[in-house]
Amino acid sequence: MGQFHRGSAGEWIAPTDITVNKGDEYILLNNSQPKKWKVVTTSGNEALVPSVCFIVPPSNKxxxxxxxxxxxxxxxxxxxxxxxxxxxxxxxxxxxxxxxxxxxxxxxxxxxxxxxxxxxxxxxxxxxxxxxxxxxxxxxxxxxGADDRIQLEREYKLTTQHYEKLLQSLERGEQDEVSCKQYVTQLKDIRLQLESCEKRTINKIRQPLVKDPLGECKQRLSEQQKIHLELEGIQKNLNTVTEKTEKVLAMPEQLSSAPTLRSELDLTSQKMDRVYSLSTIYLEK
Incomplete structure (x- = not known):
């Protein structure tokens, strides 16, 4: 671009590009150089023009x-x-x-x-x-809000407490299951003892008196009294096992071995009553 020359009436004339007239408006593209700014006219022509030719208007409110x-x-x-x-x-x-x-x-x-x-x-x-x-x-x-968080915290604690109770009940249930099986074994042992007493009592009833009826009768009576004392000891043991067994059977949550335990308890109790009654009648007669 050629040099700009100052024209008449305060104008700057660019011989080959543009003429800058007083009052014209231009778009400022680049003012990085202090003395010359790059501008564009309303017709779209670009040129480097002396910066002293322009006044930057105030910002548009x-x-x-x-x-x-x-x-x-x-x-x-x-x-x-x-x-x-x-x-x-x-x-x-x-x-x-x-x-x-x-x-x-x-x-x-x-x-x-x-x-x-x-x-x-x-x-x-x-x-x-x-x-x-x-x-x-x-x-x-x-x-x-704060109230929502407090309420949710309360519900969370109740939930974790429910879980802890279930976990404790599960652990306690496993222990109760072991005890349940032990009670079943004890009841079976008691029933075997009762069967032994019953067998010996029935043998005395069925066995005839031969040589010395009076002496044999006294001897059998003495032997039966010993059996009866044995039955009383078995009865005490059964009462103890029954008390423990009833506590297990009364639990809200039934154990898997509970039906077997109930059946063994009923059978053993019936056996106890029958054998004890048989011994009592034998002694009275």
């Missing part, structure tokens, strides 16, 4: 106000999006936590006993994780 409104609207939208995002972040663990709590609270001891330990431990791990996530995410959420 309407344009600045419009920009300010746009920035304010943009910030409002960003804040709304951030709040909605925060709300959704707190809602997801809330839903998962309620699902976990409902599942744990639905467990009975019978259901809990049928679960694989790895399964219910995983569910409890999820419950704890979702609870911690909710308490953390809900701090800035508009969907949940």
């Amino acid at each position: 309407e344009a600045l106000d419009a920009i300010s409104r746009l920035e304010s609207s943009h910030q409002t939208i960003v804040n709304m999006w951030h709040q909605l995002h925060t709300n959704m972040q707190s809602l997801l663990p809330w839903l998962c936590l309620h699902r976990d709590m409902q599942q744990v609270r639905s467990w009975t001891l019978l259901m809990f006993r049928s679960l694989n330990p790895e399964d219910y431990k995983q569910i409890l791990s999820n419950l704890e994780r979702h609870y911690q996530e909710f308490m953390r995410q809900s701090q800035d959420s508009q969907m949940f």
Whole structure:
């Protein structure tokens, strides 16, 4: 581009490009050079022009106000999006936590006993994780206030307490199951003792008196008294086992061995009554 020459009436003339007239408006493209600015005319021509030819007008108030409104609207939208995002972040663990709590609270001891330990431990791990996530995410959420967090914390504690009770009952049930089987064995042993006493008593009844009826009768009576004392000892033992057995059978949650224990108790009690009555009648006669 050639040199600019100052024209008449205060004009700058660019011989090959543009003429800068007083009052004309141009678009400033680049003012990185102090003495010459790159501008473009309304017709689209670009040129380097002495910077002294121009006055930069003050900022357009309407344009600045419009920009300010746009920035304010943009910030409002960003804040709304951030709040909605925060709300959704707190809602997801809330839903998962309620699902976990409902599942744990639905467990009975019978259901809990049928679960694989790895399964219910995983569910409890999820419950704890979702609870911690909710308490953390809900701090800035508009969907949940302080009262909501307090209520949920109360429900969470009740749920974990229910789990602890089930776990304790399960462990206690395993111990009771062992005791139940031990009582069954003890009752069978008592019934064997009763059968022995019954057999000896029946033999005395059926065996005829031969040489010395009076002497043999006294001897058998003495032997039967010993059997009767043995039966009284068996009766005391049976009473002790029965008392323990009834406590196990009265438990709310029935053990798997409970039907067998009940059957053994009934059979042994009936056997005790029958053999004791037989011995009593024998002694009285």
